[in-house]
Amino acid sequence: MQRRLSAILSADIVGYTRLMEIDDISTLSRLKSLRHDLVDPCIAAHNGRIVKLMGDGMLVEFASVADAVRCATEVQRGMARAEPQEAQDRLVYRIGVNLGYIIVDGDDIHGDGVNIAARLQSLADPGGVAIAGIVREHIGNGLGIDFEDFGQHSVKNHERPIQVHMARFAHPWDSPPKRPAAAAAAAGRDGASIAVLPFTNMSGDPEQEYFSDGITEDIITDLAKVSALSVIARNSSFIYKGRSVDIKQVGRELGVLYVLEGSVRKAGTKVRIAAQLINGTDGRHVWAERYDRDLEDIFALQDEISKHIVDALGRVDSWDSQV
Numbered sequence: 001m002q003r004r005l006s007a008i009l010s011a012d013i014v015g016y017t018r019l020m021e022i023d024d025i026s027t028l029s030r031l032k033s034l035r036h037d038l039v040d041p042c043i044a045a046h047n048g049r050i051v052k053l054m055g056d057g058m059l060v061e062f063a064s065v066a067d068a069v070r071c072a073t074e075v076q077r078g079m080a081r082a083e084p085q086e087a088q089d090r091l092v093y094r095i096g097v098n099l100g101y102i103i104v105d106g107d108d109i110h111g112d113g114v115n116i117a118a119r120l121q122s123l124a125d126p127g128g129v130a131i132a133g134i135v136r137e138h139i140g141n142g143l144g145i146d147f148e149d150f151g152q153h154s155v156k157n158h159e160r161p162i163q164v165h166m167a168r169f170a171h172p173w174d175s176p177p178k179r180p181a182a183a184a185a186a187a188g189r190d191g192a193s194i195a196v197l198p199f200t201n202m203s204g205d206p207e208q209e210y211f212s213d214g215i216t217e218d219i220i221t222d223l224a225k226v227s228a229l230s231v232i233a234r235n236s237s238f239i240y241k242g243r244s245v246d247i248k249q250v251g252r253e254l255g256v257l258y259v260l261e262g263s264v265r266k267a268g269t270k271v272r273i274a275a276q277l278i279n280g281t282d283g284r285h286v287w288a289e290r291y292d293r294d295l296e297d298i299f300a301l302q303d304e305i306s307k308h309i310v311d312a313l314g315r316v317d318s319w320d321s322q323v
Contacts, residue, residue: 010098010121015210015211017208039078048067079127094124094130132163147166150235194257194260197237199262254280269294271298
């Protein structure tokens with residue numbers, strides 16, 4: 001075994017398990033085409049080595065940290081162009097890039113550097129790139145990419161938190177995510193601010209986390225299309241995943257007037273989603289509903305939930321005065 005310093009790229013498709021359950025043949029075919037036409041050639045062009053493929057994810061090693069970041073951003077821009085802009089079954093990567101020491105074991109790699117890359121990937125927005133502070137220091141401003149400081153985040157089995165930066169570039173389907181304070185300010189008096197917390201997986205099966213997370217992300221995307229709403233970015237909302245939270249505290253920390261929370265239970269071809277909209281300033285329940293549907297209707301159900309949320313906000317008498 002060998003130990004060396006490398007740039008590591010970790011990538012994962014958002015909501016892949018859910019997409020495979022809905023249409024596995026089409027999803028797998030599209031992913032293979034994207035890898036053949038876009039992802040693999042981009043990795044090769046930047047002298048990367050694909051270490052392993054994990055269904056929807058991949059781990060790639062680069063000798064140059066600049067090559068790793070260039071590859072990550074080019075893949076994301078290429079995916080945005082290649083996939084349909086309005087389709088709810090769009091394939092979207094999250095990508096994390098780290099620079100650290102790895103242990104080389106044959107063709108595989110292990111170690112803290114790999115674990116941090118995976119953690120960065122989990123923090124990235126759909127279609128986004130998250131990099132470690134050490135990566136930001138190495139590349140400076142020479143790549144022509146804008147980055148936003150995303151603060152420090154903990155990593156499992158890692159003593160100290162890591163500094164995280166997010167690459168910022170526009171996607172065809174939405175505008176760049178706003179930080180919590182900016183989002184609240186942007187709402188002004190003509191709109192409302194809302195955070196969608198990660199829906200709880202009630203199935204008892206850890207494998208279904210991807211399914212519940214995918215539903216949360218799709219609702220965030222749908223609400224972000226409503227001009228009257230200022231929606232907190234996914235990576236800000238997901239810091240509360242798995243935590244018991246006080247809604248009023250969430251409202252203060254994220255600077256939002258409303259918080260949506262919910263749960264997902266999937267059994268066979270059926271899915272149950274419960275959602276409740278809460279006033280983030282005083283904890284009052286604004287709206288709540290439970291939905292039982294066939295799995296094949298999941299996209300229509302997500303649209304329905306988003307519409308009900310917007311309608312509920314419009315019925316709040318004090319909405320404008322509170323904003």
